[in-house]
Amino acid sequence: AQTVTQSQPEMSVQEAETVTLSCTYDTSESDYYLFWYKQPPSRQMILVIRQEAYKQQNATENRFSVNFQKAAKSFSLKISDSQLGDAAMYFCAYRSHGYNQGAQKLVFGQGTRLTINP
Amino acid sequence: EAQVTQNPRYLITVTGKKLTVTCSQNMNHEYMSWYRQDPGLGLRQIYYSMNVEVTDKGDVPEGYKVSRKEKRNFPLILESPSPNQTSLYFCASKTGVKENSPLHFGNGTRLTVT
Numbered sequence: 484a485q486t487v488t489q490s491q492p493e494m495s496v497q498e499a500e501t502v503t504l505s506c507t508y509d510t511s512e513s514d515y516y517l518f519w520y521k522q523p524p525s526r527q528m529i530l531v532i533r534q535e536a537y538k539q540q541n542a543t544e545n546r547f548s549v550n551f552q553k554a555a556k557s558f559s560l561k562i563s564d565s566q567l568g569d570a571a572m573y574f575c576a577y578r579s580h581g582y583n584q585g586a587q588k589l590v591f592g593q594g595t596r597l598t599i600n601p
Numbered sequence: 602e603a604q605v606t607q608n609p610r611y612l613i614t615v616t617g618k619k620l621t622v623t624c625s626q627n628m629n630h631e632y633m634s635w636y637r638q639d640p641g642l643g644l645r646q647i648y649y650s651m652n653v654e655v656t657d658k659g660d661v662p663e664g665y666k667v668s669r670k671e672k673r674n675f676p677l678i679l680e681s682p683s684p685n686q687t688s689l690y691f692c693a694s695k696t697g698v699k700e701n702s703p704l705h706f707g708n709g710t711r712l713t714v715t
Contacts, residue, residue, distance in 0.1 A: 487643070516701070528691065528706035535701075574643055587632050587651075587695065588659065589704060591643035 485510045487577050489592035496565045497600050503550075504560045504595045506575030514580035517551065517558045518589070522572040531573070534558065536580070562597075570599045603628045607692050607707035614682055615715055622677045622710045624692030630705070631696065633675040637661065638689040638709075647690075650675055682714040 487508045496502035508517070519531040534542045534551050541549050546563045562569055575592040579585060605626045614620055626633065634649040636659075646659030650669040664686055666678040675694075679686060690710045696702040 489643075492641075526689065526709040526711075528693075528709075530703055533703075576644075587634070587649065588646050589636075589644070591636075591645070593641055593643045 485512070485577050485579070485590050487575055487590050487592040489575055489595050491595045492593070493596045493598070495598040495600055498565055498567060500565055501561060501563045502565055502597065504562075504573050504597065506558045506560070506592055508556050508558065508575075508577050510556070510577065512579055516578045516580065517549075518576040518578070519547070519549070519560045520574040520576060522574065522594075523570070532560065565599050567599050567601065570597060572596050603705070605692055605694050605705050605707040607690075607710050609710060610708065611711045613713045613715065616683055617681050620679050620682060622690055622712070624675045624677065624707060625673050626694040626705070627673065628694065628705065629672065630694035631672070633669065633692065633694045634659070634704075635665070635667065635675070635677050636691045636693065638691065644691065647677070682712075684714050686712065687714050688712060
């Protein structure tokens with residue numbers, strides 16, 4: 484079974500600075516998807532960024548980018564120019580490739596609570 | 602507006618009193634799922650459904666039931682709630698046929714069992 488580990492329960496960063504959240508995963512599969520979700524105090528689960536394992540190029544979405552290291556099974560999230568609205572719980576998640584039932588499930592990490600200091 | 606709607610948003614109940622958390626989506630999604638979120642554990646899948654009348658267990662199904670009689674609705678039933686089911690619950694849905702389609706989440710139900 485796949486597992487996802489976020490080793491940083493809490494992180495903090497000064498507004499306008501850059502912060503990197505760590506995520507490692509364990510799988511024997513060669514093709515899969517990785518995600519970062521943001522959960523603000525409103526409890527909404529918001530998809531931040533998505534990476535397909537077969538793509539070597541790291542995904543980027545505005546101020547958010549990932550460092551995907553497939554061999555190391557590492558998937559870190561970098562937030563540039565941090566803003567107060569970035570304060571939230573961040574979850575890393577894994578999903579298998581394919582159309583079968585198991586491929587639809589997201590496996591989540593424990594979460595990292597990010598605080599932005601003004 | 603495309604959305605997944607869960608009700609209620611907050612629920613406090615007592616041990617053993619049956620309850621149902623409703624979930625409805627208006628996107629004609631085949632796939633629906635329930636997760637629970639606990640501190641230090643992230644989100645874990647409880648049950649899922651690939652389509653009407655097709656449901657199966659996720660990773661933590663004990664103490665829960667689901668049904669999928671209509672495509673849009675996927676209620677979560679706790680027949681005899683216990684304090685260890687105190688948690689934050691999320692319903693989610695996605696198009697089943699497109700494997701890369703995103704998972705849409707509801708806004709969560711905070712359940713407290715005393």
